[in-house]
Amino acid sequence: MNGHGGDRVAARTQRRSPLAVQLLLLLAEEPMHAYRMQQLIRARHKDRIVNIAQRNSVYQTLDRLLRAELVEVADRVRTPGRPERTVYRLTDAGRGTLDGWLKEMLSTPAREFPEFPVALAALAHLTPELAAEYLEERAQRLRARLRQAESDAEQAEGMGLPRMFVLEDEYQQALTETELRWVKGLVDELRSGSLTWDRQWLDAVSARLGPPETDTDDDTATP
Incomplete structure (x- = not known):
């Protein structure tokens, strides 16, 4: 060729x-x-x-x-x-x-990089109270999305639209329902204090889980 x-x-x-x-x-x-x-x-x-x-x-x-x-x-x-x-x-x-x-x-499930997991990985940057507030806002928006999805499904059924043409909507609705349940549970844990953190605890965890010290200086190591 x-x-x-x-x-x-x-x-x-x-x-x-x-x-x-x-x-x-x-x-x-x-x-x-x-x-x-x-x-x-x-x-x-x-x-x-x-x-x-x-x-x-x-x-x-x-x-x-x-x-x-x-x-x-x-x-x-x-x-x-x-x-x-x-x-x-x-x-x-x-x-x-x-x-x-x-x-x-x-x-093949794609290796995707959505924003929400990135924000969850950075949750310790916020206070538990602020994290709960933001996540509750997300839950409200997810509820609104579900209401719209239910309305769209009723409209599609009324039009006699075959299920073949709304499979992606079913999938998106299932994902939204699952995410809403998970987010609501997380908010409940944050509100109750069963999931919490403070700066002293974070510093202790960081010290315990930090990278091990080695004798090799990365700046002088041969590539």
């Missing part, structure tokens, strides 16, 4: 993202332009699982998919009074890559 071919293969195997997957899925339905993709993502409520808050995110992702030869330009259309729009379609390589991505995403 020549160098250019190797570059193309490498390009197809990188930069997987939720938005890239969603765009390939839309193009698997039919060729379309970026604005229609944005409209469909919002109309189908997929903006709850992919981030299109930034105005150019769809265009930037499409540009990466185009360079990776996962999509190609099918046409350029101009409607009176509107700018010219580029219509994209899925390539054979894009279809194969999409199938591979879905297999991996469904079969």
Whole structure:
């Protein structure tokens, strides 16, 4: 395989993202332009699982998919009074890559780095009282999210929408319910004092769990 071919293969195997997957899925339905993709993502409520808050995110992702030869330009259309729009379609390589991505995403739990565990790991930086206050605010927002999810589920049922099209909503709701139970339990422990800390206790734990002393000076060690 020549160098250019190797570059193309490498390009197809990188930069997987939720938005890239969603765009390939839309193009698997039919060729379309970026604005229609944005409209469909919002109309189908997929903006709850992919981030299109930034105005150019769809265009930037499409540009990466185009360079990776996962999509190609099918046409350029101009409607009176509107700018010219580029219509994209899925390539054979894009279809194969999409199938591979879905297999991996469904079969293999991803190593993700969400913010909440980072904040939990830093909880000792706060007082127990302040930690409980912040976590109670989170619990309130989780309750509001669940109420919205229940309303959306009722609406989907009323529309006769098949369950196949709301599986991601079921999953998100299950995660939210589980997180809310856990957060409420943690708040209860903080409020009751069964989970607590102070500076003296933290200093003692830090001294006991600190790294062992060695004779090697890292600054002078040979790499």
